[in-house]
Amino acid sequence: MSRVTIADVAVAARVSKTAVSFAFNSPEKLGQATLERVLGVAHDLGYTPHPAARALSMRRSGTIGLLIPQRLSTVFANPFLSELIQGMGELCEEHDLTMLLVPPLDGSLERAIRQASVDGFISLGLSPDDQALEMLDRIGIPTVLVDSEASPTLPAVNIDDATGAEAAAQHLLDLGHRDLAIILLPPTRAQVGNTPTASRRLAGYRAALDRAGAPEPHTVTAGATMAAGARAFEGLPRGKHRPTGVLAMSDMAAIGLMAAAQAAGLTVPSDLSIVGYDDLAMSAWTNPALTTVRQPIVEKGRLAARLLIQRMKGKTVVSPAPLATSLVVRGSTSHPSGFKEVVGRSS
Amino acid sequence: MSRVTIADVAVAARVSKTAVSFAFNSPEKLGQATLERVLGVAHDLGYTPHPAARALSMRRSGTIGLLIPQRLSTVFANPFLSELIQGMGELCEEHDLTMLLVPPLDGSLERAIRQASVDGFISLGLSPDDQALEMLDRIGIPTVLVDSEASPTLPAVNIDDATGAEAAAQHLLDLGHRDLAIILLPPTRAQVGNTPTASRRLAGYRAALDRAGAPEPHTVTAGATMAAGARAFEGLPRGKHRPTGVLAMSDMAAIGLMAAAQAAGLTVPSDLSIVGYDDLAMSAWTNPALTTVRQPIVEKGRLAARLLIQRMKGKTVVSPAPLATSLVVRGSTSHPSGFKEVVGRSS
């Protein structure tokens, strides 16, 4: 007893396969009586069109792929992805699309791309030199990049990473911090360098530090999870060389680091000020609440999906302007301990 | 210039389509020289097998579907799903599977199920009377239920909802609370009643309350988001009828409610004690940290995926025993204000 096919229905309803197909897809092409009979028989038999067969013949699967350069089990530890999906989800609903999560297959994104039966891709945080990018436009499937770099052929949705980072660094400098540490994002895929996002944020931090003539910051690399953030704390210099302020490239690392610092007996923010990046929903709920750079994540997802859908309709789209970022000051930053406010102390 | 097909490669390499197919799928069936030539040509032409065609012919898509009874844009607001996906993701990676998110299409899960080209489904929080369930085993696609009720044909992965809920209620009672409110989970789909999960948790709460002879609790319904939790706070009785303790069926609602309470000038836990349910990662980070019922979400996802994969391999699987839940006491609960500890006050 295998699957009920269109042929079974056709036989049972004493019509051609064509008629059955019409009954579902263009009912107006059938006579009233036939239509009802076919639909009835189909229902009785429990017929349901085979999705892959449909996709093959219609050249459309009704699915968009979310290309994720990391393992599913780790990337979802960061609510960033959830919020992005919320935005994309709104557009998917509007257009009756489902979403396929496409992480690397055996470490290879290219392989994963091949396997995925989708009408378009939204790709996350891919470096411009990633092999996967080349594959994407070689097979000519509509694609929109997010947190990447616009290529000549592929539009990209980005935020103004540098400006936000600069504001974050400036904030700590304004508070009187001099000895800073930067928590870098790791490359998302082994063989490539820093993600474009990480590079741009770093440039922003550095711009502010250089302008202020601040000493060279310490750097530690940590993935966007609380555990990684906690490990990053261990990697900071101890004793008198301990930085008084930390600039993290992700809220999750910032929160994890904050926890580790507190567990080590430090008080945040007086002993250690921390600034995150993203402004996840949860960042307003930590103790103390996290000072961070806000980016409109949900909106970013919406925008990317909107662009992709346009592309899938054949329209050509161009990369929109980077979305604005802004510093949100909360409780995790303050003057360093022992700091004396000096009016007009500049220069 | 349309897509490069297997036929194009065959012609260019002066072999049959079969040979090309073999080159990719059973290289050992080809001679050394031919194999290399075919692979070379395929690469030069940028050939990549059409996934839908492959799926049709092989009767396997390499994808499992996650059936979600809510809109994508709302369900991802709850980190519960993220954690579940982390668990499922581990198994997906192991078995080279991708994951399709399948929310209702135009409000209809059945339609969504039809469209989805997957090898199996994991379905979330479906009521036993949901039409979608019937559709699932009519089309005979391997399925595992999560947070549902085992049907004769479909195995289900559940947690011990009632025991956890009972412990939560008992905890508040032990602290001396009498006037309680329960934040119910809403039905996930319009036409059906409470989710099995909600019913079982409610039963647990009631068991403890009844045993203690506590007065009838207030009830408010709130989705599993912080915003809904905040709204739920507004729905609580004010003044002298205000409950001193709240039992929420989800951490997210609990956290939102806590925020609203604090914003209204109450102190948690002394003015209002709150117990959540789930023990999300973030629940340890709120201020105060949330007392809640822990369930092993990631493990639940892993287990569900493992069972599904077994089913897809043809093995028959039975519903495992419900996973254990346990109360995690943190800072959001305490004696009600004005409570005097009385030794041996029972009876």
Added chain:
DNA sequence: CCGCTTTACTAAAGCGGTTTATCTGTTCAC
């Protein structure tokens, strides 16, 4: 040098739909 197995490769039949081109009858204008 003959039959028999192996090796290397292919033709063709699916997989389960959609769609184009065509084929019947009717109806209708003239």
Added chain:
DNA sequence: GTGAACAGATAAACCGCTTTAGTAAAGCGG
């Protein structure tokens, strides 16, 4: 009464791949 138009239905081609059954040539023991 006839040709055109049209509604209702269908045969067959097609989508792009896998796989079964089979062929031709080469290898091989006797």
